[in-house]
Amino acid sequence: MRKGFTRKPKPDEPGTPGKNYITPGGLQRLKEERHFLLTRERPAVTAVVSWAASNGDRSENADYQYGKRRLRQIDSRIRFLTKRIEAAEVVDPERRRSAQAATRAFFGATVRYANGAGTERVVSIVGTDEVDLERDHISFVSPLGRALMKAEAGDRVALEAPGGTEYLEVLDVSYQRIEVEQFREPPGAEYSAQRSPLEREST
Numbered sequence: 001m002r003k004g005f006t007r008k009p010k011p012d013e014p015g016t017p018g019k020n021y022i023t024p025g026g027l028q029r030l031k032e033e034r035h036f037l038l039t040r041e042r043p044a045v046t047a048v049v050s051w052a053a054s055n056g057d058r059s060e061n062a063d064y065q066y067g068k069r070r071l072r073q074i075d076s077r078i079r080f081l082t083k084r085i086e087a088a089e090v091v092d093p094e095r096r097r098s099a100q101a102a103t104r105a106f107f108g109a110t111v112r113y114a115n116g117a118g119t120e121r122v123v124s125i126v127g128t129d130e131v132d133l134e135r136d137h138i139s140f141v142s143p144l145g146r147a148l149m150k151a152e153a154g155d156r157v158a159l160e161a162p163g164g165t166e167y168l169e170v171l172d173v174s175y176q177r178i179e180v181e182q183f184r185e186p187p188g189a190e191y192s193a194q195r196s197p198l199e200r201e202s203t
Contacts, residue, residue, distance in 0.1 A: 019089035021107050021140065025180030026130035027088050032183035034081040036191075037074055044191040045070050070190070084129055093124075093175045104152045105173045107140050111148050112172040113157075120171065124178045125149070132181060 022030075045067055052064035093108035105111050110124045123136045125148065131139050138145050147159040151170045159166045185191065 020084050020087040020127060020129065021089050021091055022127040022129060023108060023178050023180060024090055024092055025178060026127055027085065027090055029180055029183045030081055030085050030088075030129060034078060034085065036183065036185065037078050037081075040191040041189055042071070042074050042078070044189075045074060048190060093178050095175075097175065102175065103173055104150050105148045105170070106150065108175060108178065109148075110174050110176055110178070111151075111170060113148070113168045113170050115166060115168055123148075126178060126180075130178075130180055135179070135181070137178065137180075 049064060049067035049071060052067055055063075091107050093110070105125065107125055107127075110122060112120060112122045114120045121136070123138050123144065125140045125145050126137045128139045128141060130137055131142075140146070140149065143160055147157045147168065148170065151157050151173070153170055153172050155170045157168050157170060159168055
């Protein structure tokens with residue numbers, strides 16, 4: 001540990017990004033979800049709405065009312081995904097970095113650190129659309145991500161937590177491929193419900 005050095009993140013660091021910083025895998029996941037909604041889920045829900053509308057009084061037609069509400073949700077999600085994709089600034093963790101940049105924690109870094117009790121943990125710093133706590137993928141604007149940003153092995157950083165300030169020792173910083181979980185059709189999707197069990201098993 002470098003004695004006498006304790007890094008505390010500034011209140012506005014790294015700040016709310018104007019661009020959507022994201023890894024290649026994270027961007028692909030967003031695109032896959034949008035593609036599913038546009039080409040499969042929305043057409044399936046539209047078909048249900050059209051069928052329900054043909055059944056008479058729409059004001060008391062539960063299928064019609066639910067379908068219209070679901071369409072609004074889908075369209076809202078598509079707009080959100082489109083904005084995130086258009087604003088995407090892809091940062092590949094595997095790209096070559098200069099000597100100093102390769103040893104400090106920036107977006108895309110995988111960091112091993114220890115808390116005050118000596119318990120070690122390894123986290124990868126990713127975009128806000130890629131957070132996955134089960135895989136230890138944390139956002140670069142989260143309290144932990146902000147604390148680790150720009151640190152290198154041997155640094156002692158301050159994590160501002162609800163229970164108080166916790167000091168962490170950075171043990172290692174590396175850059176490697178970050179595996180993002182692939183997009184999967186959500187349970188209860190209308191598209192899935194309209195297919196036969198055999199068709200669902202084949203996808």
